[in-house]
Amino acid sequence: MDFSSVLSGFAVAFEWQNILFCLLGVTVGMLIGVLPGLGPAATIAILLPITYNLEPTAAVIMLAGIFYGAQYGGTITSVLLKLPGEASTVVTALDGHALARRGEAGPALGIAAIASFIGGTASIILLSFIAPALAGVALAFGSAEYTILALIGIFLVGTLGNGSIIKSAAAAAAGLLLATVGLDPLMGTPRFTFGTDQLADGIDFTIVAMGLFGVGEILYNLEHRNRPQTAVPSFGRAIPGRLHWLKSRLAILRGSVTGFILGILPGGGATMSSLVAYAVEKRSAKDPSRFGKGAIEGVAGPESANNAAATSSFIPLLTLGIPANATMAVLFGALMLQGITPGPGLMSDHPDVFWGVVNSMYLGNLLLLVLSIPLIGLFVRMLKVRPGVLAPITVVITMIGTYSIRNNAFDMLLVIGLGLLGYGMRKLGFEPGPFVLAFVLGSLLEASFRRSMRIFGGDVTEFVQRPVSGTLVAILVLTVVVVPLLRKVRTRQTANAEQSGVTAE
Amino acid sequence: MVDTEPEAAQGEAEAPRVGGRVQSVIAGAIPVALGAVAAWLSFGLNIGSLTEPGPGLWPLIVAGLLVASGIGIIAVTAKTRRDTEAFTRGTAAVLAAAGGLAVYASLYEIVGFEVPTALLLFAWLRLLSRESWLTSAVLSVAVTAVAYVLFIIGLNVPLPHLIAF
Numbered sequence A: 001m002d003f004s005s006v007l008s009g010f011a012v013a014f015e016w017q018n019i020l021f022c023l024l025g026v027t028v029g030m031l032i033g034v035l036p037g038l039g040p041a042a043t044i045a046i047l048l049p050i051t052y053n054l055e056p057t058a059a060v061i062m063l064a065g066i067f068y069g070a071q072y073g074g075t076i077t078s079v080l081l082k083l084p085g086e087a088s089t090v091v092t093a094l095d096g097h098a099l100a101r102r103g104e105a106g107p108a109l110g111i112a113a114i115a116s117f118i119g120g121t122a123s124i125i126l127l128s129f130i131a132p133a134l135a136g137v138a139l140a141f142g143s144a145e146y147t148i149l150a151l152i153g154i155f156l157v158g159t160l161g162n163g164s165i166i167k168s169a170a171a172a173a174a175g176l177l178l179a180t181v182g183l184d185p186l187m188g189t190p191r192f193t194f195g196t197d198q199l200a201d202g203i204d205f206t207i208v209a210m211g212l213f214g215v216g217e218i219l220y221n222l223e224h225r226n227r228p229q230t231a232v233p234s235f236g237r238a239i240p241g242r243l244h245w246l247k248s249r250l251a252i253l254r255g256s257v258t259g260f261i262l263g264i265l266p267g268g269g270a271t272m273s274s275l276v277a278y279a280v281e282k283r284s285a286k287d288p289s290r291f292g293k294g295a296i297e298g299v300a301g302p303e304s305a306n307n308a309a310a311t312s313s314f315i316p317l318l319t320l321g322i323p324a325n326a327t328m329a330v331l332f333g334a335l336m337l338q339g340i341t342p343g344p345g346l347m348s349d350h351p352d353v354f355w356g357v358v359n360s361m362y363l364g365n366l367l368l369l370v371l372s373i374p375l376i377g378l379f380v381r382m383l384k385v386r387p388g389v390l391a392p393i394t395v396v397i398t399m400i401g402t403y404s405i406r407n408n409a410f411d412m413l414l415v416i417g418l419g420l421l422g423y424g425m426r427k428l429g430f431e432p433g434p435f436v437l438a439f440v441l442g443s444l445l446e447a448s449f450r451r452s453m454r455i456f457g458g459d460v461t462e463f464v465q466r467p468v469s470g471t472l473v474a475i476l477v478l479t480v481v482v483v484p485l486l487r488k489v490r491t492r493q494t495a496n497a498e499q500s501g502v503t504a505e
Numbered sequence B: 001m002v003d004t005e006p007e008a009a010q011g012e013a014e015a016p017r018v019g020g021r022v023q024s025v026i027a028g029a030i031p032v033a034l035g036a037v038a039a040w041l042s043f044g045l046n047i048g049s050l051t052e053p054g055p056g057l058w059p060l061i062v063a064g065l066l067v068a069s070g071i072g073i074i075a076v077t078a079k080t081r082r083d084t085e086a087f088t089r090g091t092a093a094v095l096a097a098a099g100g101l102a103v104y105a106s107l108y109e110i111v112g113f114e115v116p117t118a119l120l121l122f123a124w125l126r127l128l129s130r131e132s133w134l135t136s137a138v139l140s141v142a143v144t145a146v147a148y149v150l151f152i153i154g155l156n157v158p159l160p161h162l163i164a165f
Helices: A005-014 A018-033 A040-053 A058-080 A088-101 A105-138 A143-160 A164-181 A205-223 A241-262 A269-284 A297-312 A312-319 A326-337 A351-382 A387-406 A409-427 A432-455 A468-497 B006-010 B023-045 B056-078 B090-111 B114-128 B133-156
Strands: none
Touching: A005 A018, A005 A143, A005 A351, A018 A040, A018 A058, A018 A351, A018 B114, A040 A058, A040 A205, A040 A326, A058 A088, A058 A164, A058 A297, A058 A326, A058 A351, A088 A105, A088 A241, A088 A351, A088 A468, A088 B090, A105 A241, A105 A297, A105 A312, A105 A351, A143 A164, A143 A468, A164 A269, A164 A432, A164 B023, A205 A326, A205 A409, A205 A432, A205 B090, A241 A312, A269 A297, A269 A432, A269 A468, A297 A312, A297 A432, A312 A409, A326 A432, A387 A409, A387 A468, A387 B090, A387 B114, A387 B133, A409 A432, A409 B090, A432 B056, B023 B056, B090 B114, B114 B133
8 A cells, every 4th residue: 555645645635625525525415314215326416417517536525425424314314213314224223213212312323423433434444455455456457357347246236236136137238228329339330329419429327327316216206205294202412321332332343344345245335234234233142132122232233334335335436447336336427527437547547536535534424423413403303394395406406417417408308218217117116226337337348348259259258267357257156146145134134124114215 | 297186295105005917017028128129229230240249249138138137027027026116196296297397408498497497396396296385486486596596606507598697
């Protein structure tokens, strides 16, 4: 690890405008985490056009802040109202809300904030050591390796996502197909443009993300918009006692490790790791029957895990150029918009961006810890804003943002069309995540596949015979074995959560 | 966005109903149809060979994947759990909203962004969100004004606009 660039990264992170954007990002993140309906992927997608004019580091610092800030925010409504703002905090609601009913909401929120802080921070430290090594290995990757890597990414996002595997495969295939619209990457032949110049450059990633995540989610929520207003229990001060801390410190440690490891896996991410961490806590407890009735470890473990995972899911994006989840796919788009290609070269070509963003996360986590304790009351009050008022305002911002990308009304129609597609997919049981991810990786996958085939003289078995790509193929095969295990844990935990009446937004 | 059923706004049950078997089959039929069309179009491009892949080869592979997974969906959902959501009367509201947005987008370059934005906000707040006349009117004008200040004056976005300073 090159310490001078790490240090200059701190200098970048602590420039006053970057501190400001970090604060802005984590606050927005916490806010949308509290508000059910709009997730971090949608929010970042909607804000993409606004980041056009920002400096790259500031833009990514802010967008990253939204992502990990949302993990903190989602916890608040999970504990107080049993309404998880984010899928990654569903499992927190089990014991968190039980604690709240017992009048221990304050300590539960306090432990959640501290666990999130420790999980996030530990994960940044690990990332700082592992990312350079991984990027170093990845520098030697050629077309064959990238073909397999992109396949692993799409496969894991498809299989570890929430929907059925086969539907995720179909969604991913549709995303790959949409990515072929435009000029052929190697030969320049127009494909699926239906004769319009509007499609000749292909469809901008921002359009796809804003359509599927932004407009799609708004339309979907329009159908189910009436939620009963729940009374917020009083929670006093969000400061845990000594006993709570003693009980949860090992859970925090275990959760951080679980979260870090699962976060690196594409598709694993925050949701999966919080569920696995909960299972780990329950398994390792002396008296598992306490779980679901207000065990503080059931809050500490998952909360440290989802934040650790949120941080470590940056690793595949920043070192390999493979986004690990839907939000990372949107961040991938954000970097591309700024003219920065995420991948093994990022760290050496743009050390200021890489280390600036990574080191800003220390600050962001600290800000979240400091903010979340005094401001919980304020954020809870935000729940009173009616979704019916928020939706049209969000739509208008999305539309104006879309227009501003190319000053083109055709793009707005595309976003609306893709929004309807997103709505239809949700209704028919398809996850938009694999679609968007496959769309992002589509051109990389196709170009590397075709280059490899040329190099290999049309022999597909070469993928297995070359040592590096062969190893990656072995990893791909290994994931086929690991995935069902992880899915099993998740199914069981989600079933538990659903039994107690908690469902994800 | 003219009208929506009043019941739609009163809200369906919190948990969405599961869709029927027909809907499950449709969920598989769509990828099959999409894949078939894409495959047909790919043949129109040059397929080439594995050694010298043409522009049509990759879309053809992807189309094959779509058809295969679509068939898989039909085969699996015909006998197992149904993971679709039934369309409700709220679907009409969704379609109305999308239609309204399309009209909004088409008006943009003709009459500038201010009037369509205010109208869209008003229609959405009043008809879809069932806010009061007063709230809808005040909010739509206020949000349009804020958007004007934020995007045109603040961020210098070249939106087509009527009012110039």
